[in-house]
Amino acid sequence: MISLSAFLTIELLKKKLKRRAFILEQGEVCNHFTFVVKGCLKMYKVDTKGSQHNLQFAVENNWISDYGSFYNNESSDLNIETLEPSLLLQIKKNDVFHLFDHSSLFDRNIRIIIENSFIEQQKRVLQTISSTTQERYLYFLKRYPNLSNRISNVQIASYIGVTPEFLSMVRKKLSGK
Template identity: 35%
Template sequence: MESLLNYIRKQIILTKAEEEFLLSKIFLRKYLKGQYVVQQGDICKHECFVLSGCTKMFYLDDDGQEHIILFSIEDWWTSDLGSFITQTPSDFNIQCLENTELAMFSHDIIEELYAEIPKLERFFRQIIERAFVASQKRIVRNFALTAKDRYLYFRKQYPKIEQRIPQYMIASYLGISKEFLSKIKSQLSIE
């Protein structure tokens, strides 16, 4: 839990009593590789902080094709924010790519934390704002950059992820085939 507290301390200052209250409200859960945190169609009940492990958020289309939206590793957040905020069925799946431990905040607990520790509302608002901005920038990159440039950006922005996930998942995230990703990587190794 120290990693979560350190993450929070970078944004806001909590008293010892506030930290203890916060910790008393967190639900810890361990998932095995392959288990789902959220499944498409279910209501996302938790905002999750990754203490260890790796997850992917993806949409499964009507043809059974997986479209990866996001990867999350240690010290990152994961959830279907739209479903969590509105408490409506999720559009996405969140699945563990490794054995994963999450610190989980239910919708009701978040509201209780806002009431008891108002500065946490600002903290969580900032997390949501950053997630929104990152999502918008990713959309622009997907329209504006070539597949090669999207891959180079991915490698630069997320260096700790590439070694932990299969290449076909990176290809899905980039919106290209695994064969095209292999071609891009071969070209880069020559350059």
């Protein structure tokens, strides 16, 4: 049962951001669940050598947050940045917990979103340790069917864990050229 009063007491933040804007930077605590109305975001870590490692992309109708930082109230090791001009809706931490307590439907839906995110991360780890670059690239295309037209090869290469040059060779091989 949805409790309308549970939703009337929360504040939904609407953010219109330009390309390359951060909604979370390494060292900050993640205090929002973010829903993408329009645009594209990436979540990534920068290693000690300055290399970027993309963990997740979020496009329209997807959620993105650093759940570890959010739930543990710890500084994040991750960045979340817009890749395109974006329109986002954010729910503050206190409001998320209020909705968990007062709306079983919200609680269930967010739990499913987080569980699916966990499952996706498990698949990525398994692919990283047991799949070829070609298999990882094909899985990326399956997971994000329209994203390759919206982001650069550099972003895709970072996601699948190869250099852009190696990704170009894989793409060339797949196209039969």
